[in-house]
Amino acid sequence: MHKSLPDDRLLIVDFGSQYTQLIARRVREAGVYCEVHPFDMPAEFVDAFSPRGVVLSGGPETVTEIETPRIPDQVLEAGVPVLGICYGMHALASQLGGAVEPSSKREFGSAEIDIVDDGADGLLGRFGTDGPLPVWMSHGDKVVSLPPGFEVAASTPNAPIAAMSDASRHLYGVQFHPEVTHTRNGAEILDRFARDICGCNGTWTAEQIVERAIREVRAAVGDERVVLGLSGGVDSSVAAALLDRAIGDQLTCVFVDNGLLRLNERKEVEAAFYRMSNALDPHLVTVDATDEFLGALHGLDDPEAKRKCIGATFIDVFQREAEKLEGVRWLAQGTIYPDVIESAASKFGKAHVIKSHHNVGGLPERMHLKLVEPLRDLFKDEVRRVGLALGLPRELVFRHPFPGPGLAVRVIGEVRREYLDVLRRADAIFMEELRRADYYDRVHQAFAVYLPVNSVGVVGDARRYAHVIALRAVETTDFMTARWAQLPHDLLGTVSNRIMNEIEDVSRVVYDIASKPPATIEWE
Ligand code: XMP
Numbered sequence: 001m002h003k004s005l006p007d008d009r010l011l012i013v014d015f016g017s018q019y020t021q022l023i024a025r026r027v028r029e030a031g032v033y034c035e036v037h038p039f040d041m042p043a044e045f046v047d048a049f050s051p052r053g054v055v056l057s058g059g060p061e062t063v064t065e066i067e068t069p070r071i072p073d074q075v076l077e078a079g080v081p082v083l084g085i086c087y088g089m090h091a092l093a094s095q096l097g098g099a100v101e102p103s104s105k106r107e108f109g110s111a112e113i114d115i116v117d118d119g120a121d122g123l124l125g126r127f128g129t130d131g132p133l134p135v136w137m138s139h140g141d142k143v144v145s146l147p148p149g150f151e152v153a154a155s156t157p158n159a160p161i162a163a164m165s166d167a168s169r170h171l172y173g174v175q176f177h178p179e180v181t182h183t184r185n186g187a188e189i190l191d192r193f194a195r196d197i198c199g200c201n202g203t204w205t206a207e208q209i210v211e212r213a214i215r216e217v218r219a220a221v222g223d224e225r226v227v228l229g230l231s232g233g234v235d236s237s238v239a240a241a242l243l244d245r246a247i248g249d250q251l252t253c254v255f256v257d258n259g260l261l262r263l264n265e266r267k268e269v270e271a272a273f274y275r276m277s278n279a280l281d282p283h284l285v286t287v288d289a290t291d292e293f294l295g296a297l298h299g300l301d302d303p304e305a306k307r308k309c310i311g312a313t314f315i316d317v318f319q320r321e322a323e324k325l326e327g328v329r330w331l332a333q334g335t336i337y338p339d340v341i342e343s344a345a346s347k348f349g350k351a352h353v354i355k356s357h358h359n360v361g362g363l364p365e366r367m368h369l370k371l372v373e374p375l376r377d378l379f380k381d382e383v384r385r386v387g388l389a390l391g392l393p394r395e396l397v398f399r400h401p402f403p404g405p406g407l408a409v410r411v412i413g414e415v416r417r418e419y420l421d422v423l424r425r426a427d428a429i430f431m432e433e434l435r436r437a438d439y440y441d442r443v444h445q446a447f448a449v450y451l452p453v454n455s456v457g458v459v460g461d462a463r464r465y466a467h468v469i470a471l472r473a474v475e476t477t478d479f480m481t482a483r484w485a486q487l488p489h490d491l492l493g494t495v496s497n498r499i500m501n502e503i504e505d506v507s508r509v510v511y512d513i514a515s516k517p518p519a520t521i522e523w524e
Helices: 020-029 045-049 073-077 087-095 186-197 206-221 234-250 265-277 290-297 303-324 337-344 380-389 417-436 489-502
Strands: 009-014 033-038 053-056 082-085 099-115 133-145 151-155 163-166 171-174 225-230 251-257 284-288 328-332 370-372 445-459 462-475 506-511
Touching (some): 020 337, 053 186, 082 087, 087 133, 087 163, 171 186, 206 380, 234 251, 234 328, 234 380, 284 303, 290 303, 417 462, 489 506
Parallel strands (some): 009 053, 225 251, 225 328, 251 284
16 A cells, blocks of 8 residues: 655664553654564665654563674664664664673662753753652663763663763663653653654644545545445444545445344444444445354354354355445455554564454455555554544444454353343443443453353242353453453442343352453453
8 A cells, every 4th residue: 555654753673572562652642653663674674764763672682692683784874863772772782882781680660760960951861850760670681881972861779871872873772661651751751752852743643644544545545446344343443434534435334243242232333333424325234144153153162163153254244245245346454553563573572362363364365355454554542533533432432342253252152142142231231330430431341251150049939040140341551461450349239230130041240350361351
């Protein structure tokens, strides 16, 4: 796809830190466009990308070994400001003639640094005027001698060179992690680097993103027709809204009701989409494929088998529907930037995928369609801002994520229609009470799970066996790790009472108090 990048942009070089995406998010929050690329990116990329500045991420390796990642020469030769964070600082120091050694004491967690007064002209000076700065450290090595031209910019008792700078060449290194919220003024430090030091003007706003995406989509698609699979999730809805704005009538959305959706979800999606397109002919095709999905799932109880079955059935149904449409040449997908970064991560990186996430990979080739992905450059929070700027309803834009295989991974074991019906009602009660108590937006994902285990209850004078509902609510920033949410007992009590009183096929309600790791967020 043709790409028109904003002129003032930063390059984030990824050395494999778990925080790399956070650096990019903070830079984008400062209104500056940036992209993350692995340190072993093709040599000519740096010149072609032509950044106003470069941030070097942290990473799990040590520069004290020979075969470990290094900063590409093109970065050091580009003559633009460079900020090295943790491993990035070590690489900068060692490649420019300083020295790095394993620290006698690993430093992990909160620390305080003393910042050298630089007359507020440097990167850090202005943040040190109120005394030591609380920062987040996570390192084993430290810089023990400065490269020529550098000065100490901050220190801790354990790391006398906790930050270094060469103001004349605009090269900076910090041992701590400004991208992590535990570092006070961390976002401001990255903002200062991106805007004041690199001279970027901070105009990467939702409106600008929308305008740019519209230009790009129009340039790529021309007057050809596009089909998009609408799931009701934030990403596909925002992608639909954007394409609707860009190409209007050339877009058709296909919404597959797989029978695994939440209570009223189909109606809500249809309503939101009608409202959004504000047209009599909204180019939305809804397909009720409940029987087909439940039929295909019959007898399957293994989570991965269920996921695969749902993915394959989705592709069949979607392909069949899309082929009924005349002259479609493009498939639109709501792929977002974290998906792109993860699939492009360097061979040195990254966490393994624990569950095979539902996606529609393979569909474009199978249908001979070209792919258009208007959200490919955006983080989730940017996707949300774009959604609001395009007029999508708040409840949709700030909805908790919902897995592609839907309620099928929230009914443990074999999926049955009657279990889904109970689960939907229990889940709706939980969401309603979370909203009422103002907790929906305070947790990042919450849902009910259906456990088909018989447990004893008493109703009136009679004993009865019925199944169990588990409630799950978590707090997380990236869904890679998560804490179980400490919901008020009163709230949990209300939800439990309502479920037990309003749904007679439930004998017991339990609350899940497992964090991730070692548990995952979903039960399957
Ligand atoms: P886990 O359970 O792996 O979930 O801790 C992390 C996040 O991913 C979502 N999830 C999925 N999303 N297809 C999806 O589209 C899937 O198969 C799937 N499994 C988990 C989960 O809801 C949580 O937000």
